[in-house]
Amino acid sequence: MDKKIIIGAMTAIITPFKNGKVDEESYSKLIKRQINNGIDAVVPVGTTGESATLTHDEHRICIEIAVDACKGTNTKVLAGAGSNATHEAVGLAEFAQDHGADGILSVAPYYNKPTQEGLYLHYKAIAESVEIPVLLYNVPGRTGCNIEAKTAIRLFNDCENIYGVKEASGDIDKCVDLLAHEPRIIVISGEDAINYPILSNGGKGVISVTSNLLPDYTAKLTKFALDNEFLKAKAINDELYNINKVMFCESNPIPIKAAMFIAGLIDSLEYRLPLCKPSKENLIKIEKTMKQYNIKGF
Incomplete structure (x- = not known):
C-alpha cells in the first residue's frame, strides 16, 4: 500500500x-503511561476524550499535549478532528497537521x-x-449517520490520504463487506468486545477504550493478531471480556473514567x-471487575 497509515494498538485517551478544567499535567502523564506500555498510537479528543463538551481551545490544547508527550518516541498521535460542520472539521484537521499530529x-457528522453523497463531499474536503493520513470514524449509534461500505471504499479510492x-x-x-470488496482498505476495530473477530478477519488495529486502563x-492482543498468532490473541480477548463488558455499563466514557479514578x-x-x-x-460492579486484572501504574 502506497498510502501512509497508522495501525496497531491505539488508545482513545480520556x-x-x-x-x-482540563488537567494538563495528568493528561500528559496518562499518555506517557500508554507509551511505556507498548501502545502504537494515542487518539486524543475522540468520543472517549469527551470532545463534544470541550471548547475549541481545549480541543487544540489536548492535541498539542499529546504531540509533545509522544515526541521522540515510536508512539504516534492520531488526533480527533471531526465535526458536524465541514468547515470546523477542516479547521481542526489543519490545526492537527500544523501542530505535528501524525x-x-x-x-461522521452528527445530528444533521x-x-x-454529503458524507463523501464532507470527507473529500x-x-x-x-x-497527513485520515481515518474515517463510523459510529452510527452516536452520530445517527452510517458511513456505508460503498462510500468508505469510494473515499479510499478517490482521496490519496484516506487510508x-x-x-x-x-x-x-x-x-x-469492506475487506471483501476492497482488501487494501484498513479496517480498525472501534469495539473492544469484538477486537479479536475484527483483527482475525483482516483488521489492522484497534482504537480501544479499555486500553486506558490496560494498555x-x-x-x-493486537501484536499477536498482526503476527498471525490468533490463538494467543483470542486468549487475551477472552480474558478481557468481563472488563470490556463493564466498561459499557453506562455511556462511554463514564465507566472508564471511574475505573481510572479507582485505580x-x-x-x-x-x-x-x-x-x-x-x-x-x-x-461497585466496575471495582469488582477490576480486581480480576493486574493494572499497571505509572
Whole structure:
C-alpha cells in the first residue's frame, strides 16, 4: 500500500478534569503511561476524550499535549478532528497537521444526518485540506449517520490520504463487506468486545477504550493478531471480556473514567455535563471487575 497509515494498538485517551478544567499535567502523564506500555498510537479528543463538551481551545490544547508527550518516541498521535460542520472539521484537521499530529480521526457528522453523497463531499474536503493520513470514524449509534461500505471504499479510492475506517458500528458483516470488496482498505476495530473477530478477519488495529486502563493487554492482543498468532490473541480477548463488558455499563466514557479514578490513575472523577458519575451499583460492579486484572501504574 502506497498510502501512509497508522495501525496497531491505539488508545482513545480520556480527558482528565480538575476543578472543571482540563488537567494538563495528568493528561500528559496518562499518555506517557500508554507509551511505556507498548501502545502504537494515542487518539486524543475522540468520543472517549469527551470532545463534544470541550471548547475549541481545549480541543487544540489536548492535541498539542499529546504531540509533545509522544515526541521522540515510536508512539504516534492520531488526533480527533471531526465535526458536524465541514468547515470546523477542516479547521481542526489543519490545526492537527500544523501542530505535528501524525494523522487524524474524523467522526461522521452528527445530528444533521447527511446523505452518502454529503458524507463523501464532507470527507473529500477534509482530506484535500491536509496531507497527513485520515481515518474515517463510523459510529452510527452516536452520530445517527452510517458511513456505508460503498462510500468508505469510494473515499479510499478517490482521496490519496484516506487510508481506512474505524468501525464502531458493532457490525461484523460491515467489516467483512469492506475487506471483501476492497482488501487494501484498513479496517480498525472501534469495539473492544469484538477486537479479536475484527483483527482475525483482516483488521489492522484497534482504537480501544479499555486500553486506558490496560494498555499492556491491548498491545499484546493486537501484536499477536498482526503476527498471525490468533490463538494467543483470542486468549487475551477472552480474558478481557468481563472488563470490556463493564466498561459499557453506562455511556462511554463514564465507566472508564471511574475505573481510572479507582485505580489511582487520575486524581479526581470529573465529567462535563450532561455526562455525570455512574450509579453506586455500577461503581461497585466496575471495582469488582477490576480486581480480576493486574493494572499497571505509572
